[in-house]
Amino acid sequence: MEQALAFALALTSQRDEPHLCHWWLSTLNASFQPKGILLGMLDVSGRQLACTGWVNGQAVELALVVDDFSHPLAHVLQRAEPCTWDSLHGGARIEHAEFRTLFSKLGQRCGLHALPLTDSSGKALAVLALLDNGATLTDWAQGAELTQLAQVFCNQLTLIRDLGRVRRDQSVLRDSLRQIKGEGERLRQHEKRLTEQLVGQSAVIRGLREQISQAGRHKLSVLIQGETGSGKEVVAQLVHQCSDRAAKPFVAINCAAIPENLIESELFGYQKGAFSGALTNKIGLVAQANGGTLFLDEVGDMPLAMQAKLLRVLETRSYRPLGAEQESHSDFRLIAATHQPLSRHVEEGHFRADLYHRLCQCLLLIAPLRERMDDLPVLCQHFLAHFAAQDDKPPVALHKAFLKQLQGYDFPGNVRELRNLLEVAYAHSRSGGEVKLDALPPELRDRVSARLPPALDDYNHIRDLRLAMQQYEASVIGARLRYFRGDRMQVAESLNIPKRTLDHKCQKLEVN
Numbered sequence: 482m483e484q485a486l487a488f489a490l491a492l493t494s495q496r497d498e499p500h501l502c503h504w505w506l507s508t509l510n511a512s513f514q515p516k517g518i519l520l521g522m523l524d525v526s527g528r529q530l531a532c533t534g535w536v537n538g539q540a541v542e543l544a545l546v547v548d549d550f551s552h553p554l555a556h557v558l559q560r561a562e563p564c565t566w567d568s569l570h571g572g573a574r575i576e577h578a579e580f581r582t583l584f585s586k587l588g589q590r591c592g593l594h595a596l597p598l599t600d601s602s603g604k605a606l607a608v609l610a611l612l613d614n615g616a617t618l619t620d621w622a623q624g625a626e627l628t629q630l631a632q633v634f635c636n637q638l639t640l641i642r643d644l645g646r647v648r649r650d651q652s653v654l655r656d657s658l659r660q661i662k663g664e665g666e667r668l669r670q671h672e673k674r675l676t677e678q679l680v681g682q683s684a685v686i687r688g689l690r691e692q693i694s695q696a697g698r699h700k701l702s703v704l705i706q707g708e709t710g711s712g713k714e715v716v717a718q719l720v721h722q723c724s725d726r727a728a729k730p731f732v733a734i735n736c737a738a739i740p741e742n743l744i745e746s747e748l749f750g751y752q753k754g755a756f757s758g759a760l761t762n763k764i765g766l767v768a769q770a771n772g773g774t775l776f777l778d779e780v781g782d783m784p785l786a787m788q789a790k791l792l793r794v795l796e797t798r799s800y801r802p803l804g805a806e807q808e809s810h811s812d813f814r815l816i817a818a819t820h821q822p823l824s825r826h827v828e829e830g831h832f833r834a835d836l837y838h839r840l841c842q843c844l845l846l847i848a849p850l851r852e853r854m855d856d857l858p859v860l861c862q863h864f865l866a867h868f869a870a871q872d873d874k875p876p877v878a879l880h881k882a883f884l885k886q887l888q889g890y891d892f893p894g895n896v897r898e899l900r901n902l903l904e905v906a907y908a909h910s911r912s913g914g915e916v917k918l919d920a921l922p923p924e925l926r927d928r929v930s931a932r933l934p935p936a937l938d939d940y941n942h943i944r945d946l947r948l949a950m951q952q953y954e955a956s957v958i959g960a961r962l963r964y965f966r967g968d969r970m971q972v973a974e975s976l977n978i979p980k981r982t983l984d985h986k987c988q989k990l991e992v993n
């Protein structure tokens with residue numbers, strides 16, 4: 482009993498395959514004391530045998546090929562049953578040179594008994610070989626002990642392998658869960674960033690946030706179109722931050738602000754001595770944007786000659802700094818922005834059609850503020866909170882009447898203009914009080930009031946209410962159709978009417 486317990490304890494404390502094989506082989510060696518013992522483990526392909534053991538007390542290792550019948554173990558595995566050879570010389574086939582050398586020291590009278598070790602389905606796992614004289618081998622072959630020990634080994638090996646598979650599966654599962662969790666966290670952060678930086682609650686801004694997330698997931702060039710001050714740079718930054726390039730540089734250049742003759746050297750850089758005044762090497766913006774994003778603001782102002790060069794860089798990602806002999810390479814993502822109607826510039830020949838199509842791989846349109854007035858309250862709140870925070874003061878509110886007045890203004894300068902108006906009004910307001918129109922200096926107050934549209938109109942010019950309503954409806958729908966580039970489904974959703982109603986109105990009002 483004591484012996485059995487010691488055996489069981491030793492067996493169950495072998496945690497992995499190499500330890501189990503070593504322990505089992507040592508146990509057999511100690512208990513049978515053969516002249517030689519060899520355990521050949523089959524690899525996963527079932528074609529190689531990695532043998533370890535002892536011959537005359539010396540540790541041996543041998544790599545054998547399963548279907549190489551010049552060694553006896555191949556025959557044992559092929560027959561799938563135990564075999565005994567009384568003598569290695571003449572009896573068993575040992576043309577295999579290494580096998581022969583290893584056992585040549587055991588003398589003429591040494592034989593070999595080998596048995597395949599299989600799992601419960603009969604699949605071979607390994608082969609065990611014992612070397613000794615013929616009579617001893619016959620005793621071992623006829624006794625039950627060796628077969629039972631072999632069974633114990635196979636059961637334990639199968640268990641360890643099954644456990645290994647379960648552990649591997651669990652680790653793969655853990656990795657995928659971690660990945661999914663990480664991806665979820667990344668998306669949450671993107672959403673937070675989008676709502677914090679692109680403020681607005683209108684359908685068009687919500688749709689735009691969706692488009693930005695999507696643009697962050699691909700590598701296509703992006704063209705952002707919108708009136709001045711509508712938030713093009715905000716959108717460009719967000720596309721970059723929502724992409725896998727977020728940790729790399731976002732390099733911006735305003736093509737309208739740089740003299741024509743300097744754009745090339747700004748973009749591509751130059752080498753010392755490239756022209757008089759080039760006293761050192763200059764790294765261009767294209768090189769600085771390597772791995773990140775290059776933002777070309779006011780791309781519509783780019784000179785035609787430069788457009789051709791930019792197109793080439795976009796196609797090859799290669800460029801040549803001024804004065805350099807070698808081309809350089811930069812892996813950048815391009816985002817361009819313009820307030821100009823680029824497609825019309827193409828028609829008029831001021832902008833290259835091929836470059837336009839290249840830039841337009843993903844087009845993001847930002848509606849002017851006057852077409853998304855439902856963003857106004859949250860934008861005002863956002864800016865006033867920002868100014869108060871800058872002054873370390875509690876947030877201030879906007880007077881209701883001022884909000885109404887702002888809602889009637891058409892904001893030619895869009896969000897930037899709103900921000901400036903509020904900044905001035907905030908600065909001229911009493912600390913802690915509401916921000917009112919009166920706080921604006923007269924010229925700004927007049928600008929807002931002078932543009933007050935129908936809200937404060939006396940409507941004296943209206944002679945036919947039905948016609949006036951139709952004209953108003955037609956202009957709202959027309960503007961929205963232009964914004965969504967004719968996509969009636971999106972227009973209907975953004976105006977909160979069924980698509981059928983929109984179709985009907987378009988037909989009746991002759992809007993397309």
Ligand SMILES: Nc1ncnc2c1ncn2[C@@H]1O[C@H](COP(=O)(O)OP(=O)(O)OP(=O)(O)O)[C@@H](O)[C@H]1O
Binds near residue numbers: 679681708710715897
């Ligand atoms: N949706 C918005 N949420 C918060 N701030 C905004 C939003 N849109 C614009 N802004 C702010 O308005 C100002 C102008 O925005 P931005 O510079 O992105 O406009 P732009 O279209 O690139 O202007 P330009 O045509 O002059 O280059 C910035 O201060 C910007 O932070």
